[in-house]
Amino acid sequence: MNGVTRVKICGMRTPEDVLVAAEAGADFVGLNFASSKRRIDAATGRALVDALGSPLAAHEFEEVAPPSAEARADLTAWFQYGASVLDAYLAVKRPLTVGIFADQPIEEVNAIAAEAGVDLVQLSGDETWEDCLRVDRPVIQVVHVSPLDAPADALEFVQPGFALALMLDSAHGPYRGGSGVTFDWSVARETAERVPMFLAGGLTPENVGDAVRTVRPWGVDVASGTETDGQKDPARVRAFIEAVRTADAAIAAEEDA
Numbered sequence: 001m002n003g004v005t006r007v008k009i010c011g012m013r014t015p016e017d018v019l020v021a022a023e024a025g026a027d028f029v030g031l032n033f034a035s036s037k038r039r040i041d042a043a044t045g046r047a048l049v050d051a052l053g054s055p056l057a058a059h060e061f062e063e064v065a066p067p068s069a070e071a072r073a074d075l076t077a078w079f080q081y082g083a084s085v086l087d088a089y090l091a092v093k094r095p096l097t098v099g100i101f102a103d104q105p106i107e108e109v110n111a112i113a114a115e116a117g118v119d120l121v122q123l124s125g126d127e128t129w130e131d132c133l134r135v136d137r138p139v140i141q142v143v144h145v146s147p148l149d150a151p152a153d154a155l156e157f158v159q160p161g162f163a164l165a166l167m168l169d170s171a172h173g174p175y176r177g178g179s180g181v182t183f184d185w186s187v188a189r190e191t192a193e194r195v196p197m198f199l200a201g202g203l204t205p206e207n208v209g210d211a212v213r214t215v216r217p218w219g220v221d222v223a224s225g226t227e228t229d230g231q232k233d234p235a236r237v238r239a240f241i242e243a244v245r246t247a248d249a250a251i252a253a254e255e256d257a
Contacts, residue, residue, distance in 0.1 A: 003252070005212050005244050006090070006219035008198060009226055009237055010100065011038040015051035017232040018095075022052060024238045025245075026095045027219070033112050034102035034124060037230070038223065045116030049097050056119040061092040076194055078160030083196035083218055085138070085164055089119065098122050098140065106134045113137055122167070129162040138164040140198065144171035145183045154191045166191075167221060170201035182207070188215045205239035212247035220244060 009021040010030030018029050029052075031045045032038040040048075049055060064085045071077035089096055099118035101109045102125030113121050113136065122140040123131065132139040141163030145154055154168055168191060170183045182202030191197055196218035203211055204225035211220065226236045 003248070005217060005248055006086075006198075007241050007244055008098065008219055008221040009095075009240070010098075010221060010223040011227065011232065012048055013038065013040055013044070013232070015048055018048045018051050018097075020232070020234045021237055022095050024234075024241045026237075026241060027090055028098050028120075028221075029095045030098045030100050030122065030221070030223070031116065031118060032100045033109075033116070034100055034104065042112045042115035045099065045112070045118065049117040052095065052097065054093075055117045056089055056093050056096060059092040061088050064088050072161040075155065075158060075160045079166055079195035079197070082164040082166075093119070096120055099137075100124055103127070106131055110134075110136045120164075123163070124169070129159040132162040140165040140167055142167045142169050142200070144169055145187050145201075146171040154187050155194065158191075158195075165198065165219075166195060167198035167200055169221070185211060185214050188217065192217050203240075205236055205243050208240055209243045209247040209250075212244055213251060216251070 006027040008028035008030055009026045010032065012018050012029050012031050021029050031040060031048055033040065033045065067077060067081045071081060096119040098120045099113045099116060100122045109121060120140060121135050121137045122142065124142040129141065132141055143154055143157050143166065145168050158166060168188050170181045188199050192215050198219040198221050199211060199215050199217040200221035203220055203222045208220055222240055226240050227233055228236065
């Protein structure tokens with residue numbers, strides 16, 4: 001058990017959005033540059049990044065020792081390494097900014113990420129694992145889980161040594177996430193037992209506590225679940241993070257009993 005579940009709030013569109021999330025205790029904020037109703041341009045992204053202060057590149061942080069060749073080839077060891085790197089980043093800057101992309105040329109991804117100044121990149125489309133190595137920033141790679149997938153199936157599509165972090169999201173709708181639809185959490189639980197991962201897909205302040213207790217993910221990701229009438233709702237952002245922390249506390253008490 002990792003103790004504290006990291007929280008990523010996606011779909012930020014205004015400086016006020018990111019500041020509310022930061023004040024509420026978010027670990028990551030997501031800025032959507034993919035084709036989506038939440039899409040923003042690079043200039044808007046830069047304004048949101050600047051609202052949070054200096055980008056990660058301006059901070060000094062303790063380097064995590066690179067993994068051995070054997071660890072690079074092992075799923076568990078690789079993503080444990082990735083989690084330790086992200087925690088080293090979070091020790092000097094919180095929240096980290098994540099640029100979200102899907103099925104865009106990698107040259108475009110790099111150009112927008114540089115202009116906006118985001119700390120990390122999330123690839124949410126059909127990008128290959130090799131594509132992660134062409135991105136100039138650390139990558140969170142999304143694997144979409146279909147209703148037909150069995151619990152053990154998700155890791156069949158995961159390769160170590162490429163993306164720094166893994167996210168499981170619902171395979172639903174045209175927007176590559178942010179659909180508000182959950183998937184079978186038993187699939188995620190099987191994955192989380194082996195590797196640190198983000199859980200996404202249909203999470204809300206009302207169900208995220210159950211999700212954390214059931215899956216035990218390294219992190220959770222939310223977009224539509226913290227919106228009202230299509231806009232970020234500060235009360236729901238705070239309620240989401242509070243529900244995660246309450247679940248963390250309940251798990252810790254259970255483990256100490």
